Amino acid sequence: MKFLPISFLVLALATATAFAYDPSPLQDICVATNDLSSGVFVNGKFCKDPNQASADDFLFTGFRNPGNTSNPLGSKVTTAFVDQFPGLNTLGISMARLDFAPGGLNPPHTHPRGTEVLVVVEGTLLVGFVTSDQLNNTLFTKVLYKGDVFVFPIGLIHFQLNIGNTYALAFAGLSSQNPGLITIANAVFGAKPPISADVLTKAFQVDRSC
Template identity: 70%
Template sequence: MKSVHVPLAFVLFALASSLASAYDPSPLQDFCVAINDPTLGIFVNGKFCKDPNHATPDDFFFTGLNIPRDTNNQVGSNVTLLNVDQIPGLNTIGISLARIDYAPNGGENPPHTHPRASEILFVQEGTLYVGFVTSNPNNTLFSKILYPGDVFVFPIGMIHFQVNIAKTAAVAFAGLSSQNPGVITIANAVFGSTPPINPYALARAFQLDVDVVEDLQARFGTKD
């Protein structure tokens, strides 16, 4: 029986280690306020930490998230992300917050993914069509129409989107399970990379004519 316990212990340890490394590290102190000056702190997970004795309430504070943002752009939305760069006190805590403003009649937070965070979305104003798509091979769409007071969850890494289907502006707030969740907007990444991806490769992948791919790359601003 002892010979079984040893390998099992290693398996459990490996599993615990892999789960622990999938998310932001848990803090081992009250807080670790991020600071950009290396002479005034110690380096922890991408940021230097301020001496706790020098921390102030402003390190944990942000104001103005109630102010509507400009949605006069190509996609008709504006995301205001509050991560560790805006609120230094978020460092090592593993959370962030975003306000999303949507223009009327189709303002969209286009398909994107957060490589380091799950997301929970709360609708404050408007009517949103939202959803996410699961990984291969099923690529199943999970979608809902949300109204004020509704909440929807997007699992980590899943491609997801939100579209305002009402005639009035919409506002939502999102909590994310990382101090720096990252974002990959699918169309921008694929058709707007620098340098551009060879259009013949994209034509095969998307089953499009090469001239269509080149037009899309031109729209997203890539240059040879």
């Protein structure tokens, strides 16, 4: 874990030099609050009275411990988005910790409101993203090793797979306080109510019995 300070430095430099996707703030701080009686509604969240803010509003401790990878995917993503980290409100950035068991997968997904930059801290990851129809759904993929950084453009489907025989750890910075998450398989096959089987079989060119 001695490489954590290096990874945070890389992410800090990346986000500091990037243009935020979210609207720029018009005040120093706008800590998100669920107390609707004492807040002002700004871009999806109510803001705490700045005079009542404290240093704790700008601290997130959720990355201290490894995520539980004992699940079918063998991975755990711990997010520090505005819902978990109120101090991010209006600042246009967020982060995530990604833990992988050997063979663990963060399945194909998109962030509709944020570009993601990923740095590998431990292990070996196969990563990639797919362009839109405009660029013929081209797959860009690389194997990343400790210290490597890869960027996933906003809105494009991407994934990470631990291809090593050991635990893997990565951290991601995102260019939105609330980048959103659409896991492709969940969205297509887990919609409520479900998408018509006629639509899915024709779209994927498979038989109903598959």
